[in-house]
Amino acid sequence: MGNELIDFVIVSVALLAIGIYGLSVKRNAIRMLFAIEIIINAANLNLVAFGRFIPHSGGQTLALFSIAIAAAEVAVGLSLIIVAYRMYKNIDIADFRSLKG
Amino acid sequence: MIELTSTPMILVAILGTIGLILPLIYIAKNERGSNAFYATITFGALIASIGVVIFKILTDNVLPSALFSKDVLVDDTFGGFFAIALLIVAIFTTVGSYNYMKNKGNPAVYYSLILLSTIGMVLIAYSTDLVMLFVAWELMSIPTYVLVGYIKKDPSSNEAALKYFLFGALASAIIIYGISIAYGLTGSTNISEVIHGFAVLDANMVPLALLSIGLFIAGFGFKMGLVPFHMWLPDAYEGAPPTIAALLAAGTKKAGFAATIRVIVLGTVALNMDWTFALGIIAVMTMTIGNIAAIMQKNLARIFAYSSIGHAGYILIGISIAPFSDIGIQASLFHILNHAVMKGAAFIAVAGIIIALGTSSLDKIKGLGRRMPITALGLVISLLALAGVPPLNGFWSKLMLFGAALDAGPVAPWAPWLAIAGVLNSALSLAYYAWIIRKMYFEGETEKRISEPKSVIAVMIFSIIFIVGIGIFPDPIIQFAGTAAPTISLSASP
Secondary structure (H helix, E strand, C coil), X not given: CHHHHHHHHHHHHHHHHHHHHHHHHCCEHHHHHHHHHHHHXXXXXXXXXXXHXXXXXXXXXXXXXXXXXXXXXXXXXXXXXXXXXXXXXXXXXXXXXXXCC | CCCCCCHXXXXXXXXXXXXXXXXXXXXXXXXXXXXXXXXXHHHHHHHHHHHHHHHHHHCCCCECCCCCCCCCECCEHHHHHHHHHHHHHHHHHHHHHHHHCCCCCCHHHHHHHHHHHHHHHHHHHHECEHHHHHHHHHHHHHHHHHHHCCCCCCHHHHHHHHHHHHHHHHHHHHHHHHHHHHHHHHCCCEHHHHHHHHHCCCHHHHHXXXXXXXXXXXXXXXXXXXHHHCCCHHHHHHHCCHHHHHHHHHHHHHHHHHHHHHHHHHHHHHHCCCCHHHHXXXXXXXXXXXHHHHHCCCEHHXXXXXXXXXXXXXXXXXXXXXXXXXXXXXXXXXXXXXHHHHHHHHHHHHHHHHHHHCCCEHHHHCCHHHHCHHHHHHHHHHHHHHHCCCCCHHHHHHHHHHHHHXXXXXXXXXXXXXXXXXXXXXXXXXXXXXXXXXXXXXXXXXXXXXXXXXXXXXXXXXXXXXXXXXXXXXXXXXXXXXXXXXXXXXXXXX
């Protein structure tokens, strides 16, 4: 059983690394949003995997909450990106330069 | 099960019902209702909530202080203290918005989102379970993403919202990852059980527990504007509607501190390690970088954004020395309440200036003391309080923070340096506050007085009374902060 758990954790850490890489390298707003979603799903995978091995169902409950909340967050994020696209015809956040100091 | 008559449940009932009903009224009514109508309902709901919190605390219906609980929420004075501070900020925002939101469109959704975000902040302060904390965190965050981008036609509001959203969503993702590790290590999401679990952890698992705590610090740090995680903050505060900037600077930031005190401080005590030194370094970096960057800004909103970064550093002093000094957390709580009022008033004053003059640029506020005397007076009082000038409330809380740092000196040799850095930073911050005051009163010609927004005047008068009143009689609030502060020491195991 222990070996199986470590497999899940390795995948989850790999997803976390992919997400952080995407956030730090990409400047396209949708790509960055996807990178954040990958991190959230890495955490969900962790929660579900741990919940399988722990006699306490809190992890799976939290994973369900987290999926629902992430959906709400993506809805807000995509609508902000659409508004930005209408204004700039572009979603590259490196081009958004009206605020500086 | 937590009782339905406990404070957090009543607050959720009041604010949630009103918050959900407002958009329905908007849809149902034919003539759509005016801004004033929705603002009044929101104001009533917030006043009722703050009344409930104060009544519950005065009638001794609440637990003494930050106790752990088997439930997801606990009705204690720690939560009550934060609830009062956060509700005051929400009231400031609502009242200030009454003039700001005229002719802006969609008032119902705007006020509804303020109420929903307020529920999230208040629940963070009351939560004793990581699931509850995460849900409340998102309930606080998601409405503010929309509110920051509320002026759809304005490119800077839009840009601010997108940047704020990307960093905020990253913070949430980091927090949920930290929670997943804590859950995997201890098999529970209840904060007290997590702490018990951390205390009896295998030695080779301790690095993972540290990773989990580090992720919490990073995640909460994004909202609090601690220094390695602050880069989004000035842009978001400048581009956001100034009333919403008040909600962010004085509200969501304080909720982040509530989460920090609940989770990180108590959690790391169980690991029995010297986490405090790291927090002390972050505190010094935060206040220094915030104050130095503030000097170079040309826009009032941006100056206050950097100044609120600096104040996050002061508050963190008290948290970082918590295990060595009895008054560390108490001083932090006192400064949190003071800073909520001072910074809320400063941003509402900026809102008034933007309503009247259409800009918050530092060059355009010459002679403001003659054009808008009451707004300018409120701004001056809050600036002096932020700088820590003696008869005002900011002085007492800074004195307590620095005194606590000196007090911790015998146990932690580095702690007095925090006090020295804090005093130097206060002097530095006085430089740019004095610059603003000079612009307002000693520059420009003989300008004519122009009409000031009524709702902004109301906020200014309340905050002047609060700031000067607490400055003259600080004792009751200090004692209240003392009852709200959890006792933390390295020897006491949870």
